[in-house]
Amino acid sequence: MGARSEMTSPFSTRAASERRKRPFALAAFKSALAAALFNDRLAELDMCQHDSFIEKLVGIFADVGALRAAGHIDDDEANGVFADVKKFAVGVNIPLSLSDEERVLTTYQGSADRPLENAFPRPEEGPFRNDDFRPPFPVDVLPEPFWTFAHDTALNSGLSLDYLCAGVLSAAAAAMGRARVATTVLGTGYEQPPILWLACIGTSAAAKTPALGFSKKMLQAVEASLAPDNEDRKLAWKSRKAAADAARKQYEEQVKRAVGEGLPPPMMTADALEVPPLVKERIIINDPTPEAVIQICSGLPRGVLLFRDELAGWWNAFGRYSQGGGEREMWLEAHDGNSWSSERVKFGNDPVEVPALAVSIVGGTQPAKIRELLSGPADGLVERFLWFWPKFEGTETPTKPVLTGPCIGALKRLRSLDFERGEGDALKPRVVPLTSQALGLLSKFKARANEEARFADEQEAGAIGKADKQVIRLALVLEFMLWAATDEAPEPKAISERSIKGALILWNDYFKHHLRLVVGTDGGRAIGAARDLAQWILDNEVAEFTRTQVCRNAGRKSLRASKDAQAAIDELIEADWLFPNFSRSGGRKGRQKQEYIVNPHVHAGRFRAY
Structure with a gap:
C-alpha cells in the first residue's frame, strides 16, 4: 500500500476539536445527535489500514441505519456523509471497491431492526458520586468498649463500620437522654442536649438494618432492665390515681350538698385533680403518631429514640395524622429538646404540657429517596441530620459471634444518670460546661465554620451554621461514653479537651464531607x-x-x-x-x-x- 496522502481528513482529531467549538460548521453529520454519536468515530478512520477501515465503516453505518430507522436522521444526510467518506478514502489511498460500497450500503439499509442502543456509547456507571469526598468513619474517636464492638463486628460480620458506629452513637445518646446537657459556660442558659439525628444512606442491599440492629438490641436489653422500675412506677401511679379518685368523689359529694343547700360550691383541692396517664419507661419508639410522641414525652423528660428502618417513611408521613399541619414543626422542636404545649393533644380540657420534647433519631434510607427530602421546605430539617454514606455498604456474612455484653453494661450506666431536683421538686437536667481548653477549640472552630458558610450553598451553609451545636452534642456524648466504660470513674464535671477534639474530628473529617455529598456540593x-x-x-x-x-x-x-x-x-x-x-x-x-x-x-x- 502506498504512502498516505497529506490530505487533511474532514474527520481528523483537529476537525473534531473544531466541531466541538463550532458544532455545525465542519461536522460530517449536520444533525446534532448524529454528529455527537458518529463524528468522533469517523475521525478514527484516519488511523486505519484497509481492512480495519472497512470494518469500522460497516459498524458505523450499521448504527447510522438504526438511527435512521428511529427517525433521527434521513437518507440524504447519510448518503452525503458516505460520499464524503469515499472521497476521503481515495485521498488516503484506501479506495472503496464496489463490493465494499455494496457491503456498507446493504448494512445501512438492513439495520431497521438493530437495537438503537447499539448506536450509543455505554453511559458512565454512577457518574455523580465522588468517593474522594467520602472518608471512612474515624472509629478511633469512640471510647472503649464501643470501639472494640464496632471494629470487631465490622471485621467479623461484613457489615459496614460506618453504619455500626451510627448505631453506637445513637444508642449512647438515647441511653443518657436529657439527664445531662452541655453548655459553653455555666449560667448563660445556652444548653445543648445529647439529641442526635443520624441517617444512614445506602442501597436496599447495603445491610443497614442489620448493622443498626445490634445497637437496637442493646437498648432493648437496657429497656428490659427497667422492668422493675416500671412495675414500681405502676404501683405508685395506681396508688395516686386511687387517692385522687377518692378525693374527687368526696369533692363531688361536697359540691352536691352545697348546691342542694343553696351555698357556693367549695374549691377543689389539688389532691382531687385527675392523675395523668402513666407513661411506661422506654427508650425506643418506632412509628408513633405525633400525638403519641407528645404523650410519651410528657411522661419521659429524658426523651426517646425514634428508630426507623426507612426514614423516608417518616418524613413522607408528615401531615398524615395531623390535617391541621404543624407536625413538621413539632419534629423540628424535638431536635432541641425544649418544652412544648400541644393544643391538639389534651388532658381533660387542658393542653398537654411537655417539659422536654426530646427525640433522637436513627435509621436508614436509599440514595434516591434523600432527593425527596432535599426538595421539601427549606426549614432546616435536612441540616439537623448527621449523614453516613460509606463507600463500603457491607453485607451480612457473620463469621464470629458478636460480643455486646460490655456495651450493654456501659449503656446501663449511662441510663443510670439521674435528674437533679429543681424548684417545686421538678426534674431538671444537670448542666455540664466545657473546660476552658475545650471552649477555646470550639471558638476557633466556630470562626472557621462561619467563614466556610459564607461561601457555601444554601443547605450546606445551614448545616455549617449548626455545626458548633452538633460538635457540642457529640462531645457531650463522647465524654459520657468514656465515663460509662469504667464503674469506678467519677462522673465528669466538665467536657474535656479530649472529647471536643474527638467531636471536631467527627465533623471535620467525616460528617462535613458526607453532608456535601448529600446536598450535592461535593462536586459543585x-x-x-x-x-x-x-x-x-x-x-x-x-x-x-x-x-x-x-x-x-x-x-x-x-x-x-x-x-x-x-x-x-x-x-x-x-x-x-x-x-x-x-x-x-x-x-x-x-x-x-x-x-x-x-x-x-x-x-x-x-x-x-x-
Whole structure:
C-alpha cells in the first residue's frame, strides 16, 4: 500500500476539536445527535489500514441505519456523509471497491431492526458520586468498649463500620437522654442536649438494618432492665390515681350538698385533680403518631429514640395524622429538646404540657429517596441530620459471634444518670460546661465554620451554621461514653479537651464531607442538580425532553432555574447519559428546538443516579 496522502481528513482529531467549538460548521453529520454519536468515530478512520477501515465503516453505518430507522436522521444526510467518506478514502489511498460500497450500503439499509442502543456509547456507571469526598468513619474517636464492638463486628460480620458506629452513637445518646446537657459556660442558659439525628444512606442491599440492629438490641436489653422500675412506677401511679379518685368523689359529694343547700360550691383541692396517664419507661419508639410522641414525652423528660428502618417513611408521613399541619414543626422542636404545649393533644380540657420534647433519631434510607427530602421546605430539617454514606455498604456474612455484653453494661450506666431536683421538686437536667481548653477549640472552630458558610450553598451553609451545636452534642456524648466504660470513674464535671477534639474530628473529617455529598456540593452545585435530573429521567422513563420541560416538570428545587437545569444537562451529556438532538420544525429558519435524547442504555440497563 502506498504512502498516505497529506490530505487533511474532514474527520481528523483537529476537525473534531473544531466541531466541538463550532458544532455545525465542519461536522460530517449536520444533525446534532448524529454528529455527537458518529463524528468522533469517523475521525478514527484516519488511523486505519484497509481492512480495519472497512470494518469500522460497516459498524458505523450499521448504527447510522438504526438511527435512521428511529427517525433521527434521513437518507440524504447519510448518503452525503458516505460520499464524503469515499472521497476521503481515495485521498488516503484506501479506495472503496464496489463490493465494499455494496457491503456498507446493504448494512445501512438492513439495520431497521438493530437495537438503537447499539448506536450509543455505554453511559458512565454512577457518574455523580465522588468517593474522594467520602472518608471512612474515624472509629478511633469512640471510647472503649464501643470501639472494640464496632471494629470487631465490622471485621467479623461484613457489615459496614460506618453504619455500626451510627448505631453506637445513637444508642449512647438515647441511653443518657436529657439527664445531662452541655453548655459553653455555666449560667448563660445556652444548653445543648445529647439529641442526635443520624441517617444512614445506602442501597436496599447495603445491610443497614442489620448493622443498626445490634445497637437496637442493646437498648432493648437496657429497656428490659427497667422492668422493675416500671412495675414500681405502676404501683405508685395506681396508688395516686386511687387517692385522687377518692378525693374527687368526696369533692363531688361536697359540691352536691352545697348546691342542694343553696351555698357556693367549695374549691377543689389539688389532691382531687385527675392523675395523668402513666407513661411506661422506654427508650425506643418506632412509628408513633405525633400525638403519641407528645404523650410519651410528657411522661419521659429524658426523651426517646425514634428508630426507623426507612426514614423516608417518616418524613413522607408528615401531615398524615395531623390535617391541621404543624407536625413538621413539632419534629423540628424535638431536635432541641425544649418544652412544648400541644393544643391538639389534651388532658381533660387542658393542653398537654411537655417539659422536654426530646427525640433522637436513627435509621436508614436509599440514595434516591434523600432527593425527596432535599426538595421539601427549606426549614432546616435536612441540616439537623448527621449523614453516613460509606463507600463500603457491607453485607451480612457473620463469621464470629458478636460480643455486646460490655456495651450493654456501659449503656446501663449511662441510663443510670439521674435528674437533679429543681424548684417545686421538678426534674431538671444537670448542666455540664466545657473546660476552658475545650471552649477555646470550639471558638476557633466556630470562626472557621462561619467563614466556610459564607461561601457555601444554601443547605450546606445551614448545616455549617449548626455545626458548633452538633460538635457540642457529640462531645457531650463522647465524654459520657468514656465515663460509662469504667464503674469506678467519677462522673465528669466538665467536657474535656479530649472529647471536643474527638467531636471536631467527627465533623471535620467525616460528617462535613458526607453532608456535601448529600446536598450535592461535593462536586459543585451542578452535581446535585445532575443527580436530581438523572433520578427524574429514571423514575419517569423519560426518552427525550427540553430544558423547559425539566424546569417545569421535574419537581426538584435544584432544577427550577434555567441555568441550573442547563448545568445539570451538561453534566449528563459529559457522562453520556444525554445527547443533544436539536432541530428546526419543518426545516424552517430560526432558532433550533433545544431537545435532548436519553441514551437508550439508561433505561435498558440497571443505572442509578447515585
